[in-house]
Amino acid sequence: MAKLLDKQRYKCALGAMQTVQAITRAIPVLHSGPGCAQKLSDSIGSSGYFSPNIFPCTSINEKDVVFGGTKKLETTIENALKVIDADLYVVLTGCIPEIVGDDTGEVVSRFEDADKPVIYASTAGFKGNNYIGHEQVIDAIIEQYLEKSEEKEKGLVNIWADVPYQDLFWLGNIRELEKLLVEIGLTPNTIFGYNRGIDQIGKIPKAEFNLLVSPWVSVGNMKKMEKKLGLPWLHLPTLPIGAFETGKFLREVGKFAGIPEETVESVINEHENYYYYLIERYADLFLENRVINKQFSVVADAQYALGITKFLANDLGLVPAKQFIVDDTPKQYREAITEEFKKLNFNLQAEVIFETDSYKIHEQIKEHDYHGYPLILGSYYEKELTESLKGNYLNISWPVQDKVVLDDFYVGYTGGIRLIEDIYTVAVQRFN
Amino acid sequence: MSYKIAVASSDGKQIDESFGSAESFLIYEVADGTYRILEKRIFQQESGKGKELPAEEYAASGSCGAERNCNHPIDCGNGTEGGCGGAGGSSAKVEVVSDCRCVVCRKIGFHIQKQLERKAISAFDVSVPVDEALAKIAYYFERMDNHVSLRGQNSR
Numbered sequence: 003m004a005k006l007l008d009k010q011r012y013k014c015a016l017g018a019m020q021t022v023q024a025i026t027r028a029i030p031v032l033h034s035g036p037g038c039a040q041k042l043s044d045s046i047g048s049s050g051y052f053s054p055n056i057f058p059c060t061s062i063n064e065k066d067v068v069f070g071g072t073k074k075l076e077t078t079i080e081n082a083l084k085v086i087d088a089d090l091y092v093v094l095t096g097c098i099p100e101i102v103g104d105d106t107g108e109v110v111s112r113f114e115d116a117d118k119p120v121i122y123a124s125t126a127g128f129k130g131n132n133y134i135g136h137e138q139v140i141d142a143i144i145e146q147y148l149e150k151s152e153e154k155e156k157g158l159v160n161i162w163a164d165v166p167y168q169d170l171f172w173l174g175n176i177r178e179l180e181k182l183l184v185e186i187g188l189t190p191n192t193i194f195g196y197n198r199g200i201d202q203i204g205k206i207p208k209a210e211f212n213l214l215v216s217p218w219v220s221v222g223n224m225k226k227m228e229k230k231l232g233l234p235w236l237h238l239p240t241l242p243i244g245a246f247e248t249g250k251f252l253r254e255v256g257k258f259a260g261i262p263e264e265t266v267e268s269v270i271n272e273h274e275n276y277y278y279y280l281i282e283r284y285a286d287l288f289l290e291n292r293v294i295n296k297q298f299s300v301v302a303d304a305q306y307a308l309g310i311t312k313f314l315a316n317d318l319g320l321v322p323a324k325q326f327i328v329d330d331t332p333k334q335y336r337e338a339i340t341e342e343f344k345k346l347n348f349n350l351q352a353e354v355i356f357e358t359d360s361y362k363i364h365e366q367i368k369e370h371d372y373h374g375y376p377l378i379l380g381s382y383y384e385k386e387l388t389e390s391l392k393g394n395y396l397n398i399s400w401p402v403q404d405k406v407v408l409d410d411f412y413v414g415y416t417g418g419i420r421l422i423e424d425i426y427t428v429a430v431q432r433f434n
Numbered sequence: 435m436s437y438k439i440a441v442a443s444s445d446g447k448q449i450d451e452s453f454g455s456a457e458s459f460l461i462y463e464v465a466d467g468t469y470r471i472l473e474k475r476i477f478q479q480e481s482g483k484g485k486e487l488p489a490e491e492y493a494a495s496g497s498c499g500a501e502r503n504c505n506h507p508i509d510c511g512n513g514t515e516g517g518c519g520g521a522g523g524s525s526a527k528v529e530v531v532s533d534c535r536c537v538v539c540r541k542i543g544f545h546i547q548k549q550l551e552r553k554a555i556s557a558f559d560v561s562v563p564v565d566e567a568l569a570k571i572a573y574y575f576e577r578m579d580n581h582v583s584l585r586g587q588n589s590r
Contacts, residue, residue, distance in 0.1 A: 065558045067584060068574045069567075102587040 009360035009383050011303070011328040011400055012168065015125035016096050017042045017132030018139045023052060026168035026199035028334070031082050031120075033075050034096025036061035043169060046406065058082040060099075067102050075099075075109050083116055084425050089200035090147075092139060093122035100126035105263065122145040133303070133329050138167040140223045143203060150231050151207035157189045158209040160233070162220045163241070164305045166194050170402050173243070174411025179215060184413055185269045186252055186261050207231045213255060214239060217304035217342070218335035226401040228421075231307075239342055241309030241378055244317035244418030245277045246347070273415040280419055287426065288318070294429050295394055297321045297372045301363055301380030302399035303329035304339055307354065310379055310398065313418060315346040320377070322352035323370050326363050328381075328399075331356055377425070394428045435579065436465035438472065439571060440531040442539035443564050447470075450561070452541035460566060467576050469568045477530050485497050524549040531555065535575065539553055 016038055019030040029052050036059065043054035060078045062071040075093070082091060085228070091113075099130050106122050113120040123142040140162075154333055161179050166172040173195045180190040191209055193202045212235035224235040236258045242251035243250040249270045256266035276426050287293060298320050300307045308328045314320040322343075331339065336356055343352040357363050364387050367378065376393035378384045382403040388395035396403045398412075411417045440459040442451035458476045462469045528549045531537055536556040547557045560567060577584055 064556055065560065067587065068558060068570050069560050069562070102584050 006098050007359055008362075010358055011360075011374055011381055011383070012131040012133060012330065013042050014097070014127030014203075015130050015132060015135030015138065015167070016094055016127060018123065018125050019054065019057065019094055020044075020048065020132070020167035021136045021165060021194075022090075022092045022141045023050075023054075024172070024194040025047065025090065025203070026195070027051065027087075028199065029086055029088040029091055030057050031079055031084070031091050031093045032057055032096065033071065033078075033093060033099050033104065034059060035098055036063075038096050047180040048167065050240070052086075052088070058086065062098055067098060070102070070104060071099050072104050072106075072109050075104065075106065076269060078227040079109070079113055079120060083113070083118060083120070083323045087165060089118065090203070091118060091120040092142065093120065093270050094125045094135075094139075095122070096125070097127045100124060100128070118383075119147055121130030125191065125318075129287065131163055131330055132168055134169075136338055137220055137222055137358070140220060141226060144223065144226050144230060145358065147203065148207055148227075148231060153208060154210060155189065155205070155208045157259070158191055158205065159183060159188050159255075160191045160209045160212045161215065162192075162212060162223065163215045164219055165305070168303070168400050169305065169330065170398065170400065170405070170407050171411045171413070171417075174407070174409040175413040175417070177409070178411045178417055182248070182252060183213075183255065183294070186259075186266050188255070188258050188259055188261070199273075207233070209233060211235060211258065214238065215251075217308050217339050218331055219305070219329075221335070239308065239339070240312055241305050241413060243309045243412050244422060245274050245415060246316040247309070247312055248414050248418070266332070277415045277419065284422075284426075292333040293433070294318075294320065295377035296371065296374050297323040297370075298377035298379065299366075299367060299370070300398075301324045301326040301328060301378065301384055304326065304331050304335075306379075306399050308339065309412070310421070311343060311347060311352050311354075313421065315348070315350050315352070317418060318422070319348070322350065323376070324366060325352050326361075326366075327354060327356050327381075328358055328363070377429075379425075394432065396424055396428055436463055436534040437575070438463055438533060439469070439568065440537045441564055441567070442537070448536055448561075448563055449540055449567055451539055453527070453537065453539045453546055453557070454541075454543060456539060459537075460564075461531075461534065464568070464572045464575070467572055469572055475530055477527055490526040524541075524552070528553070528555075535573060538564075538571070566575060 016034060019039060022028050022030040029042060039054040039057045048054055058078050060071055060074045066074060093110050110120055110122040123138040126137055149174040163176050174194050176194060183190040191202055191205050192198055207375045210359045212224050212227055212233050214220055214235055217239040227233045228235060238251060238254060240247055242248040252266050252270055253292045253365050304327045309324050311322050311325050315322055340354055360383050362399045367424055376391055378393055379396045379398045381398055381399045382401050385395055439462045442453060443449050443460055444451055446460060458474050460474055461472045463472045509572035532553055536558060538549060538558045540561050542557050542559045550557050551587060
């Protein structure tokens with residue numbers, strides 16, 4: 003029977019146009035119906051040199067369903083190459099051409115000799131959500147653009163994290179991860195955000211290894227690069243937020259990269275000194291048990307659900323209630339992620355639920371006894387619910403309506419402090 | 435269920451006429467997935483009536499509603515969109531094919547296409563042999579009518 007999904011927290015695979023948009027001077031060329039880009043773009047933070055309103059699109063209609071849309075696709079790519087000054091053209095297909103069977107790969111292959119690289123990813127909505135679409139775009143880059151490099155750059159590490167734009171803090175997070183790697187003596191390479199584009203993509207094969215900071219997104223990409231480019235990879239499922247996880251993060255990266263222990267420890271030490279100086283100064287606030295909630299729930303994708311749960315339990319000593327992962331995590335990754343939620347300090351374990359239906363999530367939150375008012379870190383969908391439960395609420399995952407984030411971040415030592423600031427700003431408002 | 439298709443072709447072999455310049459339409463009937471020629475309809479251009487209305491005139495003629503009381507061309511989409519879903523003002527040529535399910539021609543203007551749309555008539559502007567067009571359209575409508583997936587439609 004057909005299933006209705008209440009308030010889902012992701013988009014269709016074509017939402018990967020935002021992954022392309024995050025690569026400077028890369029442009030998606032859409033083979034889809036008119037309006038797809040409009041609906042998939044976020045209302046804020048997606049303008050710029052290229053914005054969804056100018057993405058070339060075949061705008062296919064009934065005629066193209068009946069007679070095929072490949073001719074239109076060819077002229078659209080041809081003219082995009084003429085009119086738009088970009089470094090990389092990524093053709094993305096929507097549901098309609100995929101169903102009726104337009105051979106996009108064949109059309110794109112006619113542009114092999116074009117001055118600029120043209121690649122394609124089959125991002126039909128029925129193939130998965132935009133997390134999967136993001137993987138497909140990176141796969142396309144690996145398969146159709148990158149070549150194995152014999153030449154290696156010492157200390158160069160590719161960093162991969164979660165999905166740009168879908169992750170509110172993507173830009174700040176990836177920059178902060180870069181900074182942390184620089185501090186222990188590595189040279190990070192990333193392909194998303196300001197000043198990161200085709201040159202950085204070209205450097206991928208020269209790296210010593212890939213670093214993946216995500217519970218499951220891009221695991222497939224890492225395997226693909228290992229096979230094609232011979233790049234080993236380090237998988238750290240937990241987004242490091244706050245002192246405990248960031249220390250662990252730096253030690254594991256340092257060990258994998260062969261960085262001397264003393265170097266890593268001195269970096270950690272310096273950060274921790276400042277981090278705990280701040281915590282100490284505000285200990286009066288943190289130890290005042292009426293201020294903060296006794297239990298919390300995170301309603302977010304696997305990345306934030308895991309990262310924030312570990313941070314709140316390990317660094318702030320809060321007690322996790324049920325945690326909800328809403329990104330439709332593929333089944334093969336679920337067990338490993340569930341295990342991660344059991345590795346908390348103070349013998350704490352968190353129960354995690356994989357659920358995409360907001361109605362069911364909200365029912366479970368309403369039923370749970372939070373021993374007082376709850377702390378809910380979730381999407382905008384949780385705002386009204388938390389208000390009705392008289393709880394504290396913070397918007398940390400998509401969709402985001404009541405928050406503007408330009409380059410703020412929650413990763414690392416500084417990110418942990420930012421998250422504390424945000425949570426306690428909400429908490430103290432209750433009394434003031 | 436059978437339906438009709440209007441084809442703008444000068445020789446019955448190739449779709450070579452635009453909707454606007456076509457003097458006649460070949461009307462085909464499709465029943466049970468097969469098509470046959472039914473008749474040739476000649477478009478009689480009468481003074482003032484057979485003429486296609488220019489866009490502005492068309493908008494003013496009440497495209498935004500049967501009441502024809504809308505004085506805000508912008509609000510009613512200036513005749514370019516069926517914003518108010520009105521029934522008024524369609525070209526005489528559209529009337530000629532009004533009992534057809536779709537029109538096949540080499541080219542078609544935007545406004546005429548909108549007028550056809552309002553009568554739930556699809557327009558296909560293609561330059562292919564008549565037989566190819568009819569076969570593809572018949573296949574498409576048959577699947578649509580029987581709620582069969584269009585999967586692989588173009589890779590047949």
